[in-house]
Amino acid sequence: MNIVISQGSEKPIYQQIYDQLSAQILNGSLQSGYMLPPIRQAAIALKVSVITVKKAWESLEREGLIHTTVGKGCFVADFEPKEIKRLRDEQIKRHLLHDLQHYLAMGIPFDELVEMIQSLKEDLCN
Amino acid sequence: MNIVISQGSEKPIYQQIYDQLSAQILNGSLQSGYMLPPIRQAAIALKVSVITVKKAWESLEREGLIHTTVGKGCFVADFEPKEIKRLRDEQIKRHLLHDLQHYLAMGIPFDELVEMIQSLKEDLCN
Amino acid sequence: MNIVISQGSEKPIYQQIYDQLSAQILNGSLQSGYMLPPIRQAAIALKVSVITVKKAWESLEREGLIHTTVGKGCFVADFEPKEIKRLRDEQIKRHLLHDLQHYLAMGIPFDELVEMIQSLKEDLCN
Amino acid sequence: MNIVISQGSEKPIYQQIYDQLSAQILNGSLQSGYMLPPIRQAAIALKVSVITVKKAWESLEREGLIHTTVGKGCFVADFEPKEIKRLRDEQIKRHLLHDLQHYLAMGIPFDELVEMIQSLKEDLCN
DNA sequence: GTGGTCTAGACCACC
DNA sequence: GTGGTCTAGACCACG
Numbered sequence A, B, C, D: 001m002n003i004v005i006s007q008g009s010e011k012p013i014y015q016q017i018y019d020q021l022s023a024q025i026l027n028g029s030l031q032s033g034y035m036l037p038p039i040r041q042a043a044i045a046l047k048v049s050v051i052t053v054k055k056a057w058e059s060l061e062r063e064g065l066i067h068t069t070v071g072k073g074c075f076v077a078d079f080e081p082k083e084i085k086r087l088r089d090e091q092i093k094r095h096l097l098h099d100l101q102h103y104l105a106m107g108i109p110f111d112e113l114v115e116m117i118q119s120l121k122e123d124l125c126n
Numbered sequence E: 001g002t003g004g005t006c007t008a009g010a011c012c013a014c015c
Numbered sequence F: 001g002t003g004g005t006c007t008a009g010a011c012c013a014c015g
Helices: A013-026 A039-046 A050-062 A081-105 A110-119 B013-026 B039-046 B050-062 B081-105 B110-119 C013-026 C039-046 C050-062 C081-105 C110-119 D013-026 D039-046 D050-062 D081-105 D110-119
Strands: A066-069 A073-076 B066-069 B073-076 C066-069 C073-076 D066-069 D073-076
Touching (some): A081 A110, B013 B081, B039 B050, B050 B066, C013 D081, C039 C050, C081 D013, D013 D081
Antiparallel strands (some): B066 B073
């Protein structure tokens, strides 16, 4: 488990954990069947409250990304490679639609927006 | 003034107001010198508290998008068309950088992301 | 009468007028016996409300810098050159004491503050 | 926390609080990492509304002097000693420039003004 | 426990 | 008429 928490962030801690685990599951670095550490242990490792970790785990379970077995632990759900890509693209598309609408409302033409994105490639891929 | 408020949104009301007015100023539909409605009148029209409107107006003033004169009202700041485009692009770039990083962290390759954006053009430009 | 009004300033308009006339009387550019323009005329010239001008005139009279004769007009009060200098220095000293205390409270040593002031001479005397 | 509020002052209460805390951070009496009292507790201690305290805290955060974490509290931001001195001098210089212009407009020569300041040293350093 | 948001209603300064 | 400040009190999110 590889998570970085920014204490002073605007984003709630539980959501930072959720976002990073969710991304790691969707990009394949956490594979199906992987067992997440027990919440108490994770809480100590991340230096946050148990409640906070619990909240992140719950969000992941609600989204179907992990499943919990009482007495055994939490495991990354079973996905076929195809399904995982579908899930990821679906989620990205949903957010993209929302974000892009915001930008277009500011009066920037669609094509100019795409150009701007292309121009950011260097900054992003480092 | 053309503002829609979503009461149940995660976004605070004052920020919804700020976002929409800010977008309208930056896309040119509210032009320099335009007088915003008095805060009390706006509050009634939007069915929110005066203070909520005030908070949105304050953010706009802090960003230099409007200026306030006690006893007279609040007015859209003077901008040269060039200046306004610069401000808009700057703001979009800042947000884009943040959003795109989020998507890339999910494991989607940059070029695939751009393709996906292109494919959304129809949905967005209606 | 030589007054510049900044509409968007934080300072109330009536006080801008007061400050500038007061300074001009204390620095000698408006001499004893000079007749101020009638308030209605001044209001038109400055493009502000008559009430605003009246308020500034009243402040000046309260401070003893001008005196009003009904039906004749407002005149700069009689001062001996010595008295005018005394008035000016007194007023400056009063404000200085207040301002400098503020700076010292920020932890800057007195001597360093004086140095800083000296270093601003060029910026100020242009 | 050591704050004195003057209820009848021309200065808004929230700004009095801001000014004093800002000065205390910049002069080093409130050090990096110090936790400000909870806004509700501060409100009781200062005998003002919670909102008034909040407004002051917000200004401090906007200036980067403190940072806030929901559920934890407000803390004095991390500064290197050098940075803090730079911030302080910058702020003092900005205000000095404004104040001194005001005095010079009253017709006092620059050198005479400096003399006057020197003569106030005793009054100020007690 | 912490801060964040929103409300209604009051009084003041400015124009 | 305008905005600026302050109040008391409520409900929610976070840890």
